[in-house]
Amino acid sequence: MDGMDEDTMAPQNFLYGCKLESGKDIVFNPEDDDFEHQLDLRMACVDATTKDELHVVEVEGQDEEGQKVKAVLASLKPSTLPSVCLGGFTITPPAVFRLKAGSGPIHISGQHLVIMEGDKSFDDGEEEEEE
Amino acid sequence: MDGMDEDTMAPQNFLYGCKLESGKDIVFNPEDDDFEHQLDLRMACVDATTKDELHVVEVEGQDEEGQKVKAVLASLKPSTLPSVCLGGFTITPPAVFRLKAGSGPIHISGQHLVIMEGDKSFDDGEEEEEE
Amino acid sequence: MDGMDEDTMAPQNFLYGCKLESGKDIVFNPEDDDFEHQLDLRMACVDATTKDELHVVEVEGQDEEGQKVKAVLASLKPSTLPSVCLGGFTITPPAVFRLKAGSGPIHISGQHLVIMEGDKSFDDGEEEEEE
Amino acid sequence: MDGMDEDTMAPQNFLYGCKLESGKDIVFNPEDDDFEHQLDLRMACVDATTKDELHVVEVEGQDEEGQKVKAVLASLKPSTLPSVCLGGFTITPPAVFRLKAGSGPIHISGQHLVIMEGDKSFDDGEEEEEE
Amino acid sequence: MDGMDEDTMAPQNFLYGCKLESGKDIVFNPEDDDFEHQLDLRMACVDATTKDELHVVEVEGQDEEGQKVKAVLASLKPSTLPSVCLGGFTITPPAVFRLKAGSGPIHISGQHLVIMEGDKSFDDGEEEEEE
Numbered sequence: 001m002d003g004m005d006e007d008t009m010a011p012q013n014f015l016y017g018c019k020l021e022s023g024k025d026i027v028f029n030p031e032d033d034d035f036e037h038q039l040d041l042r043m044a045c046v047d048a049t050t051k052d053e054l055h056v057v058e059v060e061g062q063d064e065e066g067q068k069v070k071a072v073l074a075s076l077k078p079s080t081l082p083s084v085c086l087g088g089f090t091i092t093p094p095a096v097f098r099l100k101a102g103s104g105p106i107h108i109s110g111q112h113l114v115i116m117e118g119d120k121s122f123d124d125g126e127e128e129e130e131e
Numbered sequence: 132m133d134g135m136d137e138d139t140m141a142p143q144n145f146l147y148g149c150k151l152e153s154g155k156d157i158v159f160n161p162e163d164d165d166f167e168h169q170l171d172l173r174m175a176c177v178d179a180t181t182k183d184e185l186h187v188v189e190v191e192g193q194d195e196e197g198q199k200v201k202a203v204l205a206s207l208k209p210s211t212l213p214s215v216c217l218g219g220f221t222i223t224p225p226a227v228f229r230l231k232a233g234s235g236p237i238h239i240s241g242q243h244l245v246i247m248e249g250d251k252s253f254d255d256g257e258e259e260e261e262e
Numbered sequence: 263m264d265g266m267d268e269d270t271m272a273p274q275n276f277l278y279g280c281k282l283e284s285g286k287d288i289v290f291n292p293e294d295d296d297f298e299h300q301l302d303l304r305m306a307c308v309d310a311t312t313k314d315e316l317h318v319v320e321v322e323g324q325d326e327e328g329q330k331v332k333a334v335l336a337s338l339k340p341s342t343l344p345s346v347c348l349g350g351f352t353i354t355p356p357a358v359f360r361l362k363a364g365s366g367p368i369h370i371s372g373q374h375l376v377i378m379e380g381d382k383s384f385d386d387g388e389e390e391e392e393e
Numbered sequence: 394m395d396g397m398d399e400d401t402m403a404p405q406n407f408l409y410g411c412k413l414e415s416g417k418d419i420v421f422n423p424e425d426d427d428f429e430h431q432l433d434l435r436m437a438c439v440d441a442t443t444k445d446e447l448h449v450v451e452v453e454g455q456d457e458e459g460q461k462v463k464a465v466l467a468s469l470k471p472s473t474l475p476s477v478c479l480g481g482f483t484i485t486p487p488a489v490f491r492l493k494a495g496s497g498p499i500h501i502s503g504q505h506l507v508i509m510e511g512d513k514s515f516d517d518g519e520e521e522e523e524e
Numbered sequence: 525m526d527g528m529d530e531d532t533m534a535p536q537n538f539l540y541g542c543k544l545e546s547g548k549d550i551v552f553n554p555e556d557d558d559f560e561h562q563l564d565l566r567m568a569c570v571d572a573t574t575k576d577e578l579h580v581v582e583v584e585g586q587d588e589e590g591q592k593v594k595a596v597l598a599s600l601k602p603s604t605l606p607s608v609c610l611g612g613f614t615i616t617p618p619a620v621f622r623l624k625a626g627s628g629p630i631h632i633s634g635q636h637l638v639i640m641e642g643d644k645s646f647d648d649g650e651e652e653e654e655e
Contacts, residue, residue: 013562013616015585017595030588038144042613045599048578048625054179054213061146064161064245071148072238075176075213082578082599085480085611087216087347089173090242092144101179107580107596111614114588169275185310185344187369192277195292195376202279203369206307206344216611218347218478220304221373223275232310300406316441316475318500323408326423326507333410334500337438337475349478349609351435352504354406363441431537447572447606449631454539457554457638464541465631468569468606480609482566483635485537494572 016112021104029094039091041110044074045083055102061095147243152235160225170222172241175205176214186233192226278374283366291356301353303372306336307345317364323357409505414497422487432484434503437467438476445471448495454488540636545628553618563615565634568598569607579626585619
């Protein structure tokens with residue numbers, strides 16, 4: 001009961017950051033390691049080197065039927081809105097981030113959560129503790 | 132008890148995105164499939180092609196008496212505020228999104244949550260697990 | 263125990279929206295119906311018809327001693343900041359919304375939550391389920 | 394067990410608002426009344442009478458060792474950013490709010506939560522219910 | 525059971541604030557004291573003395589493999605966006621904050637949470653209560 005409680009209450013929290021540039025997809029799809037993974041996106045920000053044009057950040061994921069679906073995460077322009085809070089937008093893998101408009105770079109940051117409980121059986125007795 | 136715990140703790144999380152244009156309603160009303168559905172709206176964003184005028188996004192849902200109610204989700208203008216966080220605004224179906232002002236496009240994004248627990252009986256023993 | 267669990271875990275969620283104009287109070291005070299009510303405010307937005315001046319939105323509620331207290335929810339100007347996230351500002355009735363400055367209209371939106379558990383006895387056996 | 398459950402699950406929620414002006418400290422330190430108090434800060438906003446200069450709002454509280462620590466809550470300017478969401482910044486008393494820059498007024502708003510559970514014994518049998 | 529419940533439900537909440545200036549790293553790495561520490565970041569703000577140029581705030585932490593990873597927290601410019609909500613961005617130590625661009629100062633604020641439950645054994649019977 002103790003162990004189960006720890007599993008469900010305490011996902012491990014890691015820092016996540018990526019840099020989007022025109023024509024370059026960033027994939028979030030951690031290898032199958034018996035854990036559940038998710039991203040809680042926090043911020044989208046321009047860089048000091050980002051050109052002063054509108055940048056539109058797109059994420060591609062899956063809908064209820066397993067079909068690809070695209071959504072817009074943020075629209076930023078250095079001279080108008082250099083950063084925006086994404087408010088904990090939860091992304092489950094597989095997901096792809098890319099610039100739909102603008103040459104970048106645009107920074108995306110957030111938390112990479114690793115969760116042990118789930119629909120998989122833990123037959124190898126590993127014990128990952130939250131740090 | 133295990134199963135019930137999983138039902139109530141772990142809604143499935145899918146990506147949701149839609150593109151609003153003038154005069155075109157977007158309906159969110161998943162078919163009755165014994166699950167509960169909700170949208171946690173995260174962001175409203177202009178597109179690179181959006182005209183520089185004020186856009187007002189409206190959502191139509193239901194109030195406590197089952198009557199139609201309208202609410203404004205966001206007001207955006209490319210040169211003033213190209214994106215805004217919606218902070219997890221939870222929408223329960225049926226709901227309709229539309230532009231009250233502006234020609235669009237405006238992108239709305241968030242999480243489509245599918246929840247198994249609820250007021251329906253599960254007599255067919257399906258076992259949907261969180262992915 | 264099952265029923266109690268449902269009561270405490272699943273408040274019903276309805277859409278809330280109101281339109282504030284100068285000199286017009288908007289009251290949130292649902293009639294006493296054995297349920298608890300609260301508003302989780304999400305967004306404050308200008309309209310396409312809102313004059314380009316600073317608008318200050320005020321809410322009046324109660325403090326710990328039951329005395330009236332006023333607080334500022336948002337300050338918006340169409341050409342500077344046309345919408346702002348209120349981040350789930352929880353308002354318990356009775357509450358009044360009004361414009362402290364500006365002629366409006368300003369739109370306030372959020373979730374109206376109806377909660378069954380609380381300090382009242384449920385002697386009439388009604389069973390409201392989450393939809 | 395029922396009573397304890399209510400205590401831990403349902404803090405009472407009151408409206409909090411204060412108005413900061415240059416040279417005037419606002420103290421949040423509710424009297425010791427056997428309850429725990431906290432502020433969940435939601436918004437910082439300029440007023441219609443606020444001069445068009447940068448205003449920096451500071452909060453003073455305590456760190457882990459009980460030492461005074463200062464933090465900046467918000468920087469606002471009427472013509473640039475008239476309001477900002479504070480996202481539920483939780484402040485535990487004693488705390489002091491003041492303007493570090495600017496003459497004000499700046500409005501701070503949020504929720505004053507009163508929590509019964511805690512490290513104190515309830516020997517007088519009071520029963521505060523959530524309203 | 526009572527004690528364990530208090531441990532897991534009630535992390536202690538302290539105020540956190542730091543001031544970033546060019547070329548000066550700010551480290552968050554509380555000494556090993558049998559507690560878990562985390563930062564819930566709330567706001568990033570310019571100061572009244574901050575030069576009107578784009579400032580980019582970077583945080584360095586660890587990824588799933590224990591490797592160093594950098595992420596951008598916020599991009600601010602006094603005349604464009606003087607403050608931004610970080611939305612509760614959770615940082616686990618060790619972490620370093622620094623300015624990637626701009627001379628500062630930029631203020632970062634949030635909550636320093638101290639959590640007793642965790643993967644360590646409490647053999648010395650200390651009883652830290654939430655204040």
